[in-house]
Amino acid sequence: MQVAAPQSVETAPGPSGARSTAFWERLAEVVPGVIYLFNHQTMSNEYVNRSVHDLLGYSAEEIADMGPNMLATAVLEEDQPGVMSYLAALRHLGEGEEASHVYRVRRADGAVRWFRSVDSVFEREADGRVLRHIGIALDVTAQMAIExxxxxxNEDLEERIRARTAELERLNRELGIRMEARTAELQDVKRDLEDLTYVATHDLRVPVNNMGSLTHMLSEAEPLLPPEHVETLGWLRDVSDQASEKLDALICVAQARSGALKAFEEVDLARITDQALVNLHFQITRTRAVVKTRFDVPAVWFVPREMENILQSMIGNAIKYHVPGRRPRIQLLSRRHADHVEISIEDNGTGLDLPRDADKVFGLFKRAHTTPGGAGVSLYAIRRVLERVGGRIDVTSTPGRGSRFSICLPHRPEPS
Structure with a gap:
């Protein structure tokens, strides 16, 4: 076979046809691939450049001798159907269009290499069908190996991701099981805390209050008692006061941090205040405190025991922080506002320096006064309980002249 530019290729103008043919032959030999002209009628290559020997190990003459058997000889058997389909598709290629296909060939020495062919129409028959196409085949073995x-x-990475995902799912399931177990434990602790709060509020508070009332009643008879009994009574009174104070602190903290409040109902402010005053009988008697009430709103929607605790704590604080030598005067008022009911407790006690002690008034275990002693929990607990139902507690005060605490409740708050 003569290796030369196809006769139908228009040669570039020049001094002679021989020089032009030599130019195209030289160009074909320096291209790093197999340039070929394929005839669709004979299903064989009419032209290949000499690079075919370097790439496939066959000479151009050997390729020509193969004729229509070239594809069956050079193309790997499992890739031949794909090549035949590709050639069939090329017969419908439009003008100026290109097509590409990747396949494997077996060299003359038996080595398998990957090639990529890029083809376009070279000549058509009278009816427009493709007669010949021209193309170039490039060795892409290294590229295919990289791919x-x-x-x-990527497959290894995906497998690692799948394994890691499965591991995370397993850990999440274990974490979910542990969280459920921990939640159950916390629920048990919560129930225990609620039981403790109930016991402290009901089962312990009544006997402690009774003990306090008894010691205070006996104190009124001190002038009739022998000195040694007076001393013993003083110890009993101190122990009773300490127990009551510690119990109040325990109740306050437990209630402030416990779960949902008990069922709400209409609370008669006058009746609940009277009960709080009974519990504070000794403090009121000892300090000769005057407590007055004026409830323009006679009832609020709340938990009766909680409201009793709040009012008893607020009145007790007003008495505790009275000015020595000044008779405590305390007034409880209730009034209706557009979006809430206000219960205020006013006193003429020592007052608070709010710019200085604002962060201590409602802080846990914080106290704005150094004396008398206290746990520093009641106002914190009251604020927490009120916040849980959408309420609040505010304070205005003047040092040495007294304080005014305002409890603001929604018209019908709901337990949380």
Whole structure:
């Protein structure tokens, strides 16, 4: 076979046709791939450049001798159906269009190499069908090896991701089981705390209050008692006061941090205040405190025991922080506002320096006064309880002249 530019290729203008043919032959030989002209009628290559020997190990003459058997000889058997389909598609290629296909070939020495062919129409028959196409085949074995390696890396990565995902799912399931177990434990603790709060509020508070009332009643008879009994009574009174104070602190903290409040109902402010005053009988008697009430709103929607605790604590604080030598005067008022009911407790006690002690008034275990002693929990607990139902507690005060605490409740708050 003569290796020359196809006769139908228009040669570039020049001094002679021989020089032009030599130019095209030289150009074909320096291209790093197999340039070929394929005839669709004979299903064979009419032209290949000499690079075919370097790439496939066959000479141009050997390729020509193969004729229509070239594809069956050079193309790997499992890739032949794909090549035949590709050639069939080329017969419908439009003008100026290109097509590309990747396949494997077996060299003359038996080595398998990957090639990529890029083709376009060279000549058509009278009816427009493709008669010949021209193309170039490039060895892409190294590129395909890299792509295969990348695919393997991606597959390995995906497998690692799947394994890691499965591990995370397992850990999440274990965490969910642990969280459920921990939640159950916390629910048990919560129930225990609620039981403790109930016991402290009901089962312990009544006997402690009774003990306090008894010691205070006996104190009124001190002038009739022997000195040694007076001393013993003083100890009993101190122990009773300490127990009551510690119990109040325990109740306050437990209620402030416990779960949902008990069922709400209409609370008669006058009746609940009277009960709080009974519990404070000794403090009121000892200090000769005057407590007055004026409830323009006679009832609020709340938990009766909680309201009793709040009012008893607020009145007790007003008595505790009275000015020595000044008779405590305390007034409880209730009034209706557009979006809430206000219960205020006013006193003429020592007052508060709010710019200085604002962060201590409602802080846990914080106290704005150094004397008398206290746990520093009641106002914190009251604020927490009120916040849980959408209420609040505010204070205005003047040092040495007294304080005014305002409890603001929604018209019908709901327990949380």
């Amino acid at each position: 295969a390696e990348l695919r393997q890396v």
